[in-house]
Amino acid sequence: xxxxxxxxxxxxxxxxxxxxxxxxxxxxxxxxxxxxxxxxxxxxxxxxxxxxxxxxxxxxxxxxxxxxxxxxxxxxxxxxxxxxxxxxxxxxxxxxxxxxxxxxxxxxxxxxxxxxxxxxxxxxxxxxxxxxxxxxxxxxxxxxxxxxxxxxxxxxxxxxxxxxxxxxxxxxxxxxxxxxxxxxxxxxxxxxxxxxxxxxxxxxxxxxxxxxxxxxxxxxxxxxxxxxxxxxxxxxxxxxxxxxxxxxxxxxxxxxxxxxxxxxxxxxxxxxxxxxxxxxxxxxxxxxxxxxxxxxxxxxxxxxxxxxxxxx
Ligand SMILES: [Cu+2]
Numbered sequence: 522x523x524x525x526x527x528x529x530x531x532x533x534x535x536x537x538x539x540x541x542x543x544x545x546x547x548x549x550x551x552x553x554x555x556x557x558x559x560x561x562x563x564x565x566x567x568x569x570x571x572x573x574x575x576x577x578x579x580x581x582x583x584x585x586x587x588x589x590x591x592x593x594x595x596x597x598x599x600x601x602x603x604x605x606x607x608x609x610x611x612x613x614x615x616x617x618x619x620x621x622x623x624x625x626x627x628x629x630x631x632x633x634x635x636x637x638x639x640x641x642x643x644x645x646x647x648x649x650x651x652x653x654x655x656x657x658x659x660x661x662x663x664x665x666x667x668x669x670x671x672x673x674x675x676x677x678x679x680x681x682x683x684x685x686x687x688x689x690x691x692x693x694x695x696x697x698x699x700x701x702x703x704x705x706x707x708x709x710x711x712x713x714x715x716x717x718x719x720x721x722x723x724x725x726x727x728x729x730x731x732x733x734x735x736x737x738x739x740x741x742x743x744x745x746x747x748x749x750x751x752x753x754x755x756x757x758x759x760x761x762x763x764x765x766x767x768x769x770x771x772x773x774x775x776x777x778x779x780x781x782x783x784x785x786x787x788x789x790x791x792x793x794x795x796x797x798x799x800x801x802x803x804x805x806x807x808x809x810x811x812x813x814x815x816x817x818x819x820x821x822x823x824x825x826x827x828x829x830x831x832x833x
Contacts, residue, residue: 550755553696557777558755561698570732570748574749579648586640587641594637599819621783652734655748661715666719666726666739666761669768674705676718678788680795700757706775707802708791710784711754719745724766730759730774738763751778 550558560573572578608614663674667684675681685703693699709715719728719737726739728747737747739761751757761772779787794800 551696553756554694558753559698559758560755561701561758562731571754571826572732572734573752574733574735576648576652576749577732579651580734583644583648586644590637590641605628610795652747655716655746657714658716658748659710660715661711661716661718662707663718663720664707664728664739666721666728666765666772668723668766669761669771671707671723671728671761671772671774673705675788675791678792678795681788681791683800685775687771698758701760701773701775702772703773704777706777708777708779708784708787709751710781711778712750713781714748714750716746716748719747725763726761726765726772727763728759728774729762730757730776732757733759733776735759736762751776754778754780754783 550560552558560570562570569577569581569584570664572581589674609618661676663676664670665674671685673683673685681703685705685707688697688704689702690699693702717728717735717737719739720743721739721741723741725741727736728739730749733749733751735747735749737745739745755778757778759774759776761769761774763769765772781796
């Protein structure tokens with residue numbers, strides 16, 4: 522086997538190994554006490570967090586698409602350079618060529634990059650339309666950035682409007698994450714289109730949840746919109762990613778996506794709390810999840826009893 526073929530195969534092997542190690546292909550999530558998978562950054566993560574919404578899936582696809590095009594371009598240019606350096610080195614080619622123009626090559630190096638740009642432009646335009654399509658949501662949440670906390674107002678659920686602060690490090694419970702877990706997470710249903718209406722009460726902030734493909738500036742006096750549809754129940758973390766002052770790092774975002782029935786139970790209680798002037802109690806969704814699990818277990822129990830009777 523030629524030396525160059527060997528190196529080529531080695532490079533392809535390394536690329537295949539890297540693709541196999543892609544975190545999205547082997548995504549296992551730690552779970553919190555209520556059994557919800559936790560979508561948070563992991564140590565030594567080198568790719569995006571596994572995509573959990575249609576927009577983030579498109580972003581992931583686009584990233585890989587452009588990466589492979591870039592890989593081809595780099596390979597071609599590096600290959601050409603290496604070829605020229607070796608073939609036309611001074612020792613074997615003492616009299617330099619005086620060629621200055623070659624119409625065919627010039628047409629190729631103008632047209633080929635233009636075609637590549639079109640190939641990239643079409644899906645990226647498509648993504649802009651996908652991201653802008655925030656019509657007909659199941660629900661809309663007004664998200665306001667403040668120095669330095671988030672405020673979530675459920676439009677259409679009277680009075681459900683609360684603030685969200687990180688849990689101080691010395692009060693963290695097992696399963697909670699320093700600088701990411703909050704006292705009042707934003708609770709939404711999974712598998713429904715949710716629109717965030719994003720604004721700010723003071724300076725520029727940014728509402729950013731990487732695994733959901735959500736990132737929008739929060740600008741005083743303006744509303745910017747972004748939608749998401751979360752694939753499955755779970756806890757999704759993000760943070761303010763626009764430097765907004767001294768405690769910028771104190772603005773984590775915690776989103777709890779619940780199955781629809783649990784979300785409706787949560788919203789009913791949150792509305793009742795709001796009517797009495799209270800915010801939803803800390804992590805009430807966990808209590809609801811445990812109640813739902815206990816109910817499911819009690820329904821399953823008679824079948825177990827029947828099954829064991831039948832076997833006797
Ligand atoms: Cu901020």
